[in-house]
Amino acid sequence: MQQSNTYIIVFSVILTTVLALLLSGVSQVLGPKQKEAQDLDTKKQILGAVMPMADIKKMEPAAILDLYSKVITAEVADYQGNLITTNEKGGPMVAEEVNIEKNYKKSPEERQYPVFKYHQAGQQNNVEAYIVPVYGAGLWDAIWGFLALETDLNGIKGITFSHKGETPGLGARITEGPVQARFAGKTFVDGNGNIVELQMVKGENTPESKLGPHKIDGLSGATLTANGVNDMLNNYYGYYQNYFDKHVRTGAMANN
């Protein structure tokens, strides 16, 4: 009796409908909460580029959001460096809501480039670091992060990385604090003002004297992830040059 084709089809249709309704219902109910969590996570990572992650992790979510709203001012630019103030729907552009992953799929000229300016509370004009999102490909899947540049726009103040599927214990180590700390103090520009590509080298425990200001100690067993990191940083540093030229290098005096 149960085995008739009609029964099977009816059963499957009902089951699918019930499960689909259940899942979409849950997704609707939890949606806002998930968005909050995602937003908090993004802000944590942005702040993590300019202050120790361990300190941020100790803070309550409300305190993090409060701190973020005080010390970060954000804007969005296009590839030419012109500011974008309205989003596709005509509302105000919110830098935190720019989906870096979606933008990454477009050609560099069509992407939107958010910039997060770090300053002490209440001192918007006295920017201490420019934080820009970076996105690229690791060995297995996407890697991304936030790169904090010193006010000279050459030196790295700090960095945070995340990844989707790098090998635990190898490439996934880019999320570890000590690994990220290796980038601080490195610079994209040499003494003559020429841009030099940053390179996370092959092999680990290379002495600092051999590395110099443009090379970063690598990850043993994760050279391909490190290559992805190199490309990601160098590419995005290049993409932001137009913005920096228009709004930071020349306009710095006028803005103040």
Place this chain on the structure above:
Amino acid sequence: MSTETLEAPIVKEREPLLSKRRKKFVTDPLSDDNPITIQVLGICSALAVTTQMKPTFVMAISVIFVMVFSNLTISLMRNLVPTRVRIIVQLAIVATLVTLVNEVLKAYAFDMYKELSVFIGLIITNCIVMGRLEAFALGNKPYDSVLDGLGSGLGYSWIILAVAFFREIWGSGKVFGYPVFEKLGMEGVALNGLMVSPVGAFIVLGVIIWVQRTKTGYVEH
């Protein structure tokens, strides 16, 4: 009057909520019939998530939740499920529950979600879950199935927690993220990087299986 006399023996025949038979559903998978060490199921996640105890704990809770509720649901539907499509029905139920777990984690424990979402998704393919649905829930009453799911879930959980304990303490010198050696003033304890990689899990799991099989006297047939 006649109805009363009829009812009485029926009530008497009811099994106590935790009869000996039912207790066995929960206790058997803990040791004698452990899903990991005896049946050698669910090894992939046992290797993957056990670098630290905290994510392992979340994983354990998630698996127990999925096992209990999928067993319950399938058992409730056992007389309705057409046998020819039963596997896909089981899969749909398990996948739904796993997605629920994932969504809840995303909303309330985002850090855990980032760390575990890949593995949570893989609960769907955890052989223990499908194995119990197929072998038990399809032929047994809901309450028994819940106990069976709970038993298998706990059996899985304590093994992965044990593996995670050894891997975390030897690999990173911590237990639940608490730096044990540092606090005990033993700063110089050498840690073994092998324990952090999945290879370490193989070794620890192998030793646990060895010890357990020696104790229970279980031999592969």
